[in-house]
Amino acid sequence: MTRYVVIRLYSMLLTLLGLTLLVFLMLRLIPGTVVEQLIGADAVVSPAMVAELRRFFGLDQPWWLQYSHWLSGLAHGDLGTSWRTGKPVVALILERLPVTIELTSLAVAGALLLGIPAGIVSAARRDHAVDNLTRVGALLGLSVPVFWQGTMLILFFSIYLRWMPPLMWVDFFTDPRRNLTIMVLPAICLGTASAANIARITRACMLDVLRSEYIRTASAKGLTRRLVVLKHALKNALIPIVTVAGLQIGILLGGTVVVEEVFTLPGVGRLVLWSIYQRDYPLTQSTILFIAVMFMTINLAVDVLYGYLDPRIRYSG
Amino acid sequence: MVVVGAVGALAIVVMALGADVLAPHPPDEQNFDLIEARPGAKAVFGTDRFGRDVLSRVIYGARVSLYVAVTSTALAMLVGGAFGLTAGYAGGTWDNAINRVMDVFFSIPGLLLAVGIAAMRGPGVNSAVVAITILYTPLFARVMRGPVLAEREKEYIEAIRALGATRLVVALKHLLPNVLSPFVVQGTVAFSQAILIEASLSYLGLSAQPPTPSWGNMLNEGRTYLETAPWISVFPGVAIMVAVLAFNLIGDGLRDALDPNA
Amino acid sequence: MTQLTRRQLLETAGLTLGALSLPRPARAQPARPGGTLISAQTTEATGLDPQLVPALSRSRRSPLTYNQLVRFEPDMTPVPELAESWQVSPDGLTWTFKLRQGVKFHDGQEFTSADVKFTFDRLLEKSASGKSDFGAVDKIEPVGKYAVKFVTKEPFAALVAALGGFWGFIVSEAGVKKYGDLNKAALGTGPFILDDWKVEQQMVFKRNPSYWKKGLPHADELIVRVIPDEANIVAALRTGQIHHAFIEDNKNFNLLKDEKSLTGYRSSRLGYDYLNMSANRGHLKDVRVRQAISWAVDRSQVMRVATAGFGRLTAPATAPMKQWQLPEEVWMKYYKPDVEKAKRLMAEAGVASGFTVKCMVIPTFPTMVSGAPVIAAQLKRIGITMEIENVEYAIWIKRWQAHDFDMTMNSTPGYADPDVAFFRALHSTKGQNWNSWSVPELDALLEEGRRTMDPKKRKEIYDRVQVMILENVPHLWLYSADLIDFTQATVKGFRQHPTALLYGLETASIEKA
DSSP states (O other): OHHHHHHHHHHHHHHHHHHHHHHHHHHHHSSOOHHHHHHOSSOOOOHHHHHHHHHHTTTTSOHHHHHHHHHHHHHTTOOOBOTTTOSBHHHHHHHHHHHHHHHHHHHHHHHHHHHHHHHHHHHHTTTSHHHHHHHHHHHHHHHSOHHHHHHHHHHIIIIISOOOOOSSOOOTTTOHHHHHHHHHHHHHHHHHHHHHHHHHHHHHHHHHHHHSHHHHHHHHTTOOHHHIIIIIIHHHHHHHHHHHHHHHHHHHHHHHHHHHHHTTOOOHHHHHHHHHHHTOHHHHHHHHHHHHHHHHHHHHHHHHHHHHHOTTOOOOO | OHHHHHHHHHHHHHHHHTHHHHOSSOTTOOOTTSTTOOSSSSOTTOBOTTOOBHHHHHHHHHHHHHHHHHHHHHHHHHHHHHHHHHHHHHOHHHHHHHHHHHHHHHTSOHHHHHHHHHHHHOSSHHHHHHHHHHHHHHHHHHHHHHHHHHHHTSHHHHHHHHTTOOHHHIIIIIIHHHHHHHHHHHHHHHHHHHHHHHHHHHHTTSSSOTTSOOHHHHHHHHGGGTTTOTHHHHHHHHHHHHHHHHHHHHHHHHHHHHOTTO | OOHHHHHHHHHHHHHHHHHHSOSOOOOOOOOOOOOEEEEEESOOOSOOOTTTOOOHHHHHHHHHHOOBSEEEOTTSOEEESSEEEEEEOTTSOEEEEEEOSSOBOTTSOBOOHHHHHHHHHHHHHHOHHHHHHTTTEEEEEEOSSSEEEEEESSOOTTHHHHHTSTTOBOOOHHHHHHHSSSSSOOOSSSSEEEEEEETTTEEEEEEOTTOSSTTOOOOSEEEEEEOSOHHHHHHHHHTTSOSEEEEOSTTHHHHHTTOTTEEEEEEOOSOEEEEEEOTTSGGGGSHHHHHHHHHHOOHHHHHHHHHTTOEEOOOSSOGGGGGGOOOHHHHHGGGSOOHHHHHHHHHHTTOTTOEEEEEEEOTTOHHHHHHHHHHHHHHHTTTEEEEEEEOOHHHHHHHHHTTOOSEEEEEEOOOSSHIIIIIHHHOTTTSOOTTOOOOHHHHHHHHHHHHOOOHHHHHHHHHHHHHHHHHHOSEEEEEEEOEEEEEETTEESOOOOTTOOGGGGTTOEEOOO
């Protein structure tokens, strides 16, 4: 196992190196730079001033030099300084990371709490009304666009219930109640598709297991249906479910971009979008890299957990 | 269920192809005597701030959604399939190289990647196509490569090779048909997701640009009218849901039919 | 203007007189209401340096931390601010400003003539945009500690307007030395002290305890929040989460005007929305084509869609520029749509069959997005196909600077003085000439207007300038959207300003219910 993790970490490093180049070059391909952003529309600017600004941001250097500067910074653990805010990128990310992490965790937790029981019930009562309802519900959950769901929820709450979540962001530790009222709608939106996915996979796995020999044996031995389903079947179906749930975390991390935009939450996703529009290269580059590291770490953790849960799986490099 | 899906999908396709005939008005026709009108006899789905007919715009919006979903999914299946097939079959350095590049694209969350690419290419329908294609290509490559790896070890392939068939012929004529079904199932799932991703990009202002109607940008435009004219955003939202649901149902049906293990 | 604003104008006059009568007799002040005032808007400032950042998002916030020598009241009359009085020499070349004494910067240093000199030397050296407001200024000389002389190259009637404009905020030399530039920090003499700034979230200001306007500001703390989605601002106003918001999407006025817990403010804006045309491109070179476009566009309809009807059509000089405005009957006749006349002009220009032009729109600017399709539909009637190009802000700026466009939707915060308003935009060689055009008679008139000190003669000149503009159509003045603000009904003393600058927050207070 250790060997496997080491190899994975090594290949992660290679991937990240590739990613740095990809992100770096892609950013430079977008027309316009931070200089035009800074100058603004109504401005009267001399070419000398533009040149000075370009020099200031190092935009006059050849790309490979800019790239190697960034890399050497990264190698020293320096994510760089944001051009538009003048703050260290690390500080900006850390400021916003709790929002994104909380949002993702709430969504995943909700999805698991809803998805797994729904899947179990659906499988146990195959082709009953409950099953059909769950399946249709799951399909709907997969089909609803996150942002539309968000808009509709806001519409419903603000107009019909005359209520809306507080706008001023507060973190969980300052005011947990207020924080959770802010987070509940976004988390529902973000988690819906995941809940649907988890319900579907749970149902499929449970059906698989329920069909298998030993469950039939267990049933034949006269164990109650409830016991069979919960104790034996679920235990065996759990492995693929955990995997899917793990992968969902990664997908949700991407989904936060949209949800944060709809609910205007100060998270990392919106930071990335904003930085792209502002042409704040250091901020975009390093934040995307940071998200990638998070994303890959989660995926690695899922794989390791998978191996742990199911000792039959052997890892090879 | 599949039948319901097929009917829904057919309806969407007919809407897209027959928009010129079906839509009561041209999508960008403005009517200043009928601004933000409620759904009613004059405009079944109501009108927007320019007095444009929402129904007509929803019908025309199907074009953007389908165009982006079809081209991007097809392109990604073609390119990704080719990469996956060759990587799985040839193995070695080529396989390694493709895997490395794929890993890079898998290293960031999908939606973020799509948003990033579209933002970088500048807004537009074709940016959405490029973004979704790039997002999907590694996915299809992976879905193709796995079964190919398993299949090429089988005896019949070796037998055909021994009979002197070229590698290309083996790959295309014998390998491909046997690994195609999971690939196609993945295709329909990806297709319905592509509709959703396009809508998200449109919503963020990165795909179809006004005045071209797309479901996503209609939602975005309608968003500031939620209180006074909710119909501007309700109907395109429903359209997205119906379309995605329809193709999801078809995907489920195909999976059941083609993939007996599921 | 609404009833409300007029009443507030009166209050304002009283306040100014009070501030002028120095030294103030010490008298018992009613208890200051204090508290934290929360204001919201959709856009974040790109930077804060009042001398380097041209964006309106910066200018709006500048009065919170800085003062000008002169400030324009909401009715656009100049009143003394950091300058107590001023006079101009008979030849019109030297302006002397007597400075207010005992004013302190946020760091406790005293405000003196050296700061004024430093401010404008820095502006002229560093800020190309700011410099163009002060084009005729030759040098600035301190006269003792509490007076300063502006020497101009030629008589420069617009100096006071420039001092009270977007580029007139007085910075401190110590502040610039300390922070390098003032983009992320603020050090002025203004009513509030910048305490903390979380970009794209909020700025927190503390009350300046030694502000030179005694008793002001009323609030102990001011928070300026950025809430990018105006629907959320509307909801926040309703649910009482914010005290004040500047509404950008005028149709939202309808949503809020009947809320009993809120006070609405609506008045005319100094700025306006317009349609730029490059007069050196294709068929747009021909003045008849531009005239045809002007006759074909129904400005009232554009305004109705873009501002939900909360706005007004405008002459080149907008309503708040009062004394400079042409009589309505002079300009309004150019705005009556006449498709037949437009077609005739197109035919005379030899393009009866029409042509295609492209028009840039920035997708994040609501009035551009909603105005452009209306214009496109109207131009279609005379055979012109206007293709809308959606251009992201960063790219738009680049193309705008390079004059690289056929047409573009545009808007400007406006200027108090006609020289500043017209010279820069329209003079073919000495201005920026955004429309790439040239009308030599107009150039001559603009130069004459700049040199003329006599208000009556100036007025005549700018009347002629405006008619010439209407005839030659460099760009289309579309409409001037009303300024709309809402506060909680418990907030008293807030005043709107035609420039949309946040002058009104220093007098705002939260009354206890």
